[in-house]
Amino acid sequence: MKKRKILKKSCSFLFAILVFSSLFLVNKVQASKMGSHSEIHLIILFNDDRIDTNVNKFIEKSGGAILNTLSQVGGIEVKCExxxxxxxxxxxxxxxxxxxxNVKIPKERTIKFRESRRSKRSSEYQEGDLYKLYQWDIKKVTNNGKSFELGTGSHDVVIAILDSGIDKNHADLKNNLLGGENFIPKNFNGNKTETGEPEDIxxxxGHGTYISGSIAGNGRIKGVAPDIGFKSYRVFDSNGQTxxxxxxxxxxxxxxxxxNVINLSMAGYDIKGKCYWTDPETGIRYDLGDDMAEYELYKRSIEYAVNHNVSVVTASGNDGLDCTDGELLTEFLNKRDKEDGFEYEGVTCEIPGGIDGVINVSATGRNDIIAEYSNYGDGFIHVSAPGGDYSERESIYDMCLSTGIGNSYMFEEGTSIAAPKVSAIAGLMLSKDKTLTPKEIEKKICExxxxxNGNRLKEFYGAGLVNAYNxxxxx
Structure with a gap:
């Protein structure tokens, strides 16, 4: 593997190969039985971002239903035979x-932080005590806290965190939380705990709470922008699906x-080519066309954000894959999705990190070496940030500490842990100058x-390791 060979040359030691998946998207089709027919949920994208109401009428007349309309990007979600x-x-x-x-978060390496016997009582905890002891990643990005002297953000700038929600009462987060919204519909996938209430964030x-701490934590732990405002948009349900x-x-x-900034700590793959699907109920094989509507929907949505002067930061993914090798990714997809009736032809790209307009982030470990799990690729990675790498020394202290649900703290690792550091830096920049465009923000972060490694391994690190102080x- 090219990545591993280069690493062996650039390192004075070999570290164990132990790949941990963080927030990698696993696809499962939403399908159910309706009478003797198979019913399916479809994404339909129209030309020129314009919804054809004749298609809507046809679907409804045929017994289907329009579940969601995204008029800004010319898309609909429908349920039909x-x-x-x-x-x-x-x-x-x-x-x-x-x-x-259906997109599900697989299990990720997560270890709950436990207080030592010598720890003080909670009423006596000191400001930043866990930051000083464990947050090597935040110290690295902030030059050991020196950037805090130059800027910590403000509530005039809002970072939207699209994730699993937020612990609204966490002591380290509640002062910077500016609200949010739930996007999980009622009884999503038969999950009766989901009420569909917009305020249910x-x-x-725990993942969304963790990400939020890396950005805006301000208490026992510190985020990169400890005074920035953030909103929580809940897009993963209680079973980790979306x-x-x-x-x-x-x-x-x-x-x-x-x-002002959107953080997307998620990663998946989509095909640019032929997609076929075999209905498990009938055995009929359907040709779904020359492009994937999911990719186009993400592309249009991100373009909508960027065109409205919103910076979008993404995670590169956690499969240790060269995401510039589209045929390799297609082979990966075919193996993964075969049991769901899918077959792909053509080249595959990583989403949303492979979409123009985003700032895509790879993950490094404590020793500033690309994490074994991190996806990579020349021109695919813009910058890198600390995401932790347990495999470096098989120590939880090589992972990253942040906030957890129940007013707790967690050690985690992944490219989804690296991305929020870049989102926070974008927020710090906008707190100084709100006229900056997404392109200008990306350029300065990279510069x-x-x-x-002498800036030689751009396929792993892009422009290098982000630095708020610089x-x-x-x-």
């Missing part, structure tokens, strides 16, 4: 369609709400990054 797919495709206004996959998983229409609806809403220091 699978046999309608060829007829829907026959409309010349339809650009692409695909079954709306409480985190059941889909493309939920995520893209949240991107659009966060943009319309006036967010001021610390060069790693950006805020005008000397």
């Amino acid at each position: 699978a046999k309608l797919i060829p007829e829907i495709k026959s409309y010349n206004t339809v650009k692409a369609l695909v079954p709306n996959h 409480e985190d059941r998983l 889909n493309a229409t939920i995520v893209c609806s949240a991107i659009i809403k966060a943009t319309d709400d006036g967010a 001021k990054a610390d060069k790693l 950006i805020l220091n005008k000397k």
